Amino acid sequence: xxxxxxxxxxxxAFSFFAQGAAFALLVTRIPAIQNRYEVSDxxxxxxxxxxxxxxxVGSVSTEQLVKRIPPSRVLxxxxxxVLLALLGVGAGRGMAELGVALAVFGxxxxxxxxxxxxxxxxxxRTYGRSIMLSFHAVYSLGGIVGASLAWVGAHWHLxxxxxYLPVVAVLLPAVLVGSRWYVDRGAEDGGAAGGKAAxxxxxxxxxxxxxxVLLPLCLVMTFxxxxxxxxxxxxxxxxxxxxxxxxxxxxxxxxxxxxxxLLGRAxxxxxxxxxxAAAVVxxxxxxxxxxxxxxxVAPGAWVGMLGFTFVGLGLCVLVPQTFAAAGRLFPxxxxxxxxxxxxxxxxxxxxxxPLVGALGDAWTYRGAMVVPMVLVLVTLVYARSFAAQPxxxxxxxxxxxxxxxxxxxxxx
Numbered sequence: 001x002x003x004x005x006x007x008x009x010x011x012x013a014f015s016f017f018a019q020g021a022a023f024a025l026l027v028t029r030i031p032a033i034q035n036r037y038e039v040s041d042x043x044x045x046x047x048x049x050x051x052x053x054x055x056x057v058g059s060v061s062t063e064q065l066v067k068r069i070p071p072s073r074v075l076x077x078x079x080x081x082v083l084l085a086l087l088g089v090g091a092g093r094g095m096a097e098l099g100v101a102l103a104v105f106g107x108x109x110x111x112x113x114x115x116x117x118x119x120x121x122x123x124x125r126t127y128g129r130s131i132m133l134s135f136h137a138v139y140s141l142g143g144i145v146g147a148s149l150a151w152v153g154a155h156w157h158l159x160x161x162x163x164y165l166p167v168v169a170v171l172l173p174a175v176l177v178g179s180r181w182y183v184d185r186g187a188e189d190g191g192a193a194g195g196k197a198a199x200x201x202x203x204x205x206x207x208x209x210x211x212x213v214l215l216p217l218c219l220v221m222t223f224x225x226x227x228x229x230x231x232x233x234x235x236x237x238x239x240x241x242x243x244x245x246x247x248x249x250x251x252x253x254x255x256x257x258x259x260x261x262l263l264g265r266a267x268x269x270x271x272x273x274x275x276x277a278a279a280v281v282x283x284x285x286x287x288x289x290x291x292x293x294x295x296x297v298a299p300g301a302w303v304g305m306l307g308f309t310f311v312g313l314g315l316c317v318l319v320p321q322t323f324a325a326a327g328r329l330f331p332x333x334x335x336x337x338x339x340x341x342x343x344x345x346x347x348x349x350x351x352x353x354p355l356v357g358a359l360g361d362a363w364t365y366r367g368a369m370v371v372p373m374v375l376v377l378v379t380l381v382y383a384r385s386f387a388a389q390p391x392x393x394x395x396x397x398x399x400x401x402x403x404x405x406x407x408x409x410x411x412x
Contacts, residue, residue, distance in 0.1 A: 008183030020142025028150040051106040052346035058110020063339035072182035075115040081108040090160030121327035130272035136320040137265035216382035223375040224318040225348025233353040245301035253308040260312035285379040288314025292373035
C-alpha cells in the first residue's frame with residue numbers, strides 16, 4: 001500500500017470517528033434539548049422524525065452532486081456543517097432556531113453518511129481486501145466517546161453549548177486538516193472525473209435494473225436499523241418496566257451494545273477475509289436473532305442484558321457489509337448505489353422505534369421483540385447478495401486472494 005492510501009484510510013477513519021461522536025452527542029442529550037427549548041412530548045417526535053427524513057433528502061442530493069464533484073469534496077464540507085449545526089442545537093434561543101439547526105444537521109448528515117461510505121467502498125476496492133468494518137468500528141468508538149462526554153455534561157449539569165463547544169472546537173479543525181488526504185475513485189481508475197462519468201453513465205442507463213438488484217440490500221439495511229433503533233430506544237425501558245431492573249441498571253444495555261458493536265466490527269474484517277462476506281452476514285443475522293430471542297424470554301435483567309449483547313455482536317456486521325456489497329454489485333456506479341442504499345438507513349430508523357412502541361402498547365413488549373428478530377432472520381434469504389459478484393459494468397475488480405479462489409470468492 002502506498003503512503004497516499006494509508007493517509008487516505010486514516011483520514012477517512014477519523015471522519016467516521018468524528019461523525020460517531022457528533023451523532024451520539026445529539027441523540028443522548030435529547031431530554032436536555034427538549035427541556036432547553038420547552039418542546040412538548042407531542043411535538044418532540046416531529047422534530048426527531050424530521051432529522052432522518054431530511055437526511056434521506058441529503059443522501060439523494062449527494063447522488064446527484066457526485067456526478068459533478070468527487071465525494072471527497074462533499075465530505076470535506078458537509079462534516080464541518082454537521083459539527084456547526086450540532087453547536088447550533090446547543091446554542092439556540094428559541095424553537096425556530098432549534099428547527100433550523102436540526103434541519104441543517106439532517107441535510108448535512110445525509111450527505112456526510114453517503115459520501116463517507118462512498119469513499120470507504122472505493123478504498124476497500126483499491127486495497128483489495130475487506131476494510132469496511134474497520135471504518136464502522138471507529139464510528140462505534142466515536143459513539144462511545146460522544147455518549148461518555150454527554151454523560152459528563154449531564155452529570156455536571158452543563159449547558160448544552162458548553163458541552164458541545166469543546167468537542168466542535170477540537171473536531172472541526174481536525175477534520176478540515178484530515179480532509180486533505182481523502183482518496184477518491186480516481187486513485188484506482190485513472191481520475192475522479194472518469195470515475196464520475198462512469199457512475200453517471202451506468203446509473204442513468206439502467207436505473208430500473210440497478211434498483212431491482214439493489215432492493216435486497218435495501219431491505220437488509222432497513223431491517224438492521226429497525227433492530228438497532230429497537231436497542232437504542234427501548235432497551236432501557238424494557239429492562240426497567242418488563243424485567244424489573246433498577247433505573248441505573250437500565251442504562252447499561254445500550255453501553256454494552258455499543259461496546260460489543262465496536263468489538264465485533266474491529267474483528268469482523270478478518271472474518272470476511274477468511275470466510276467471505278455472505279458467511280459473516282449469515283452468522284451475524286443468526287447471532288442477532290438469537291439475541292432478540294433471549295431478550296424476549298429473559299426471566300430477569302441480567303439475562304436480558306446478555307441478549308442485547310448478542311444483538312450487538314450480530315447486527316454490527318450487517319450495515320458495513322451492505323455498503324460493501326453495493327460497491328461490488330455496481331463497481332461502475334457504486335456512488336449512486338450507495339447514495340440510494342443509504343436512504344434505507346433512515347427508513348429503518350423511522351420505522352423501528354414507533355413499530356416496537358406500538359406493538360408493545362397494543363400487545364406486549366416481549367412480543368414486540370420478536371418482530372426485529374424475525375426481520376433480522378429475513379436477511380438470511382438475501383445473504384447471496386453479499387457474495388462476490390462479476391464485474392458487470394467494467395473496472396473496479398478487487399484482487400482475489402489465493403485462499404479464496406477455490407470457493408469463487410474475491411476475498412470480500
